[in-house]
Amino acid sequence: MCQQTSSCKSNSDSMLTSLIPKTPTSNEKQHQPQTNHQTMKPHKTTHLSLVIQEYKSIAKIAFPMILTGLLLYSRSMISMLFLGGLGDLALAGGSLAIGFANITGYSILSGLAMGMEPICGQAFGAKKYKILGLSLQKTILLLIFTSFPISVLWVNMKKILLLCGQDESIATQSQTYLLYSLPDLFAQSLLHPLRIYLRTQSITLPLTFCAALSILLHIPINYLLVSRLGLGIKGVALSGVWTNFNLVGSLIVYIFFSKVYKKTWGGLSMECLKDWKSLLNLAIPSCISVCLEWWCFSVSTRVGNELGAGRPENAKRATIVGLSGSFILGFSALFFTVSVRNNWAKLFTHDKEIIALTSLVLPIIGLCELGNCPQTTGCGVLRGTARPKVGANINLGCFYLVGMPVAVGLGFFLNFDFEGLWLGLLAAQASCMVTMMVVLLFTDWEFESQKAKELTGSSIVDVSEEIEEDKTLGAQDSTV
Structure with a gap:
């Protein structure tokens, strides 16, 4: 039984480590081409293909x-x-x-x-x-x-x-x-x-x-x-x-x-x-x-899967790709709101005052979305790394300690009125996004991968039992 368990573990390790690029040994280095242009070009192509593959996965x-x-x-x-x-x-x-x-x-x-x-x-x-x-x-x-x-x-x-x-x-x-x-x-x-x-x-x-x-x-x-x-x-x-x-x-x-x-x-x-x-x-x-806040499940799933599989570099890449995609979405929303600011309200009303107010506020809403998209993606990454408490603290702090005072101050005391309320939301989104980016920038992905092992290892289910079940799954009927 011990031999079976050890062999299963070694097989499992090989399945995981085979997907991680290995550092070449000294013997392998001797056989590598000596010219820089021959070695660097494939590396760049490989890195680009990994990014494209990550975009496809998300x-x-x-x-x-x-x-x-x-x-x-x-x-x-x-x-x-x-x-x-x-x-x-x-x-x-x-x-x-x-x-x-x-x-x-x-x-x-x-x-x-x-x-x-x-x-x-x-x-x-x-x-x-x-x-x-x-x-x-x-x-x-x-x-x-x-x-x-x-x-x-x-x-x-x-x-x-x-x-x-x-x-x-x-x-x-x-x-x-x-x-x-x-x-x-x-x-x-x-x-x-x-x-x-x-x-x-x-x-x-x-x-x-x-x-x-x-x-x-x-x-x-x-x-x-x-x-x-x-x-x-x-x-x-x-x-x-x-x-x-x-x-x-x-x-x-x-x-x-x-x-x-x-x-x-x-x-x-x-x-x-x-x-x-x-x-x-x-x-x-x-x-x-x-x-x-409610979005970003896909990045959370990718990060969680990669950390659970013991691939912290892949989880980091999923985070970078997900955040870059969210910035693109945010800029798209900003471009849309700025483009339609003078015509959007005309679809619903002919009141000139409402049309003027809407044209004033729509660019601010676009800026809010520019902060909201990466911020919500960052929340997804924090959930995928089993740190929802960090995300909750950031949201609570930024929305209630930054956004609300700014909105109340501008809207009711400095006479910015409706525009001031949206500027308060913009302040909350901006501070939330910056804080989230700082937290993700200093994330230790190796540590998060180890933490993922501890989280899943707390169960009574043993890895060897899972592998043995995979082998015998076709021959056994499961009870529902």
Whole structure:
């Protein structure tokens, strides 16, 4: 048994080290060409090809996720259209309920679920697949337990709104929408962990297809419940719940029939009730960070996978490529906002004062995006290196200790008005981006790689067991 274990470990080491460029030995150096132009040119070509390959790796993960995000966003737009068709009161109440649900419920569940992202990403890179299954079970339980206090808050939303001075008729509509959205908390408790479970394995295209299917069904579901059955605002809420359960169901069907679960799922286990400290230490800061900012999963996945596989240089390259891409996106957003600043507001209104104000603020919004894109990518890198607490501290400090005082000072005391509020946000984004870049610049990637080994090594799953299972997987049936 010891011989088998050692041989497995040596095989595993060879699999990892073969992907890392080796330093040539003295004998190899003697056989190398002596001319500089012969040695340097291939090196540059190799480096460029590595960068291009990294762009492809990130794009392969990112583009399906971007499309998935747009599809899921279109679901909200469809719901708003049906709410608008019910009248101004339903639109006002439903919009208020959706905003309340996002702040007090969905963002919290999404943030807590992200605690499993560095664990799963690094475990997948280290080929410790069973950790993914255990983390999935733990995170689902965590989100379900968290949904109970959120449900209590939603049930009492009308009282809260009335205490805040909201109109009673709007508060009643909002309460109705949230009451019929309560099952969505359970759907989200399954949906977020499943998406991260697949994403950390670089499986993103099936997510897009499943999201597209659920959105295609969302329109007839709304029509059935709202227009045909006459359920009104209740129907809009229930259609959102129905659509999310459709998405969860389609993901489960994909996981089952694609056999993705075979390496990672060891069945329901009591082990999911143990060792919650590492998950909570990552989940709570991630939740705080998400409540402040939401993007950049693809870079996080790449960094986590490479650190887990023991390739710190690749993780560093993924960070550099991801950040450079985010700066390009930021400059694109800045160029767009500056280009349309005089015409954008004319699409929605003919009020000259609003048009003038919009043309003044749009360039500032573009500058905010120039800071926001690399800043959110930096948050993804910090999550991929299992440092969400650092990202949360940076966001809290920059947005509340820098951005808010600047916004209040310029907007209310120095008479910059609306422009001052946006300048405050710009100050927060700029300070956040600079701080994030400094932290990433001084990151010790070798240390982060070692930390990834410790994080994934804390599980009861042994590497040799994973390799043996890989060999016998085809001959054994897994229990779900």
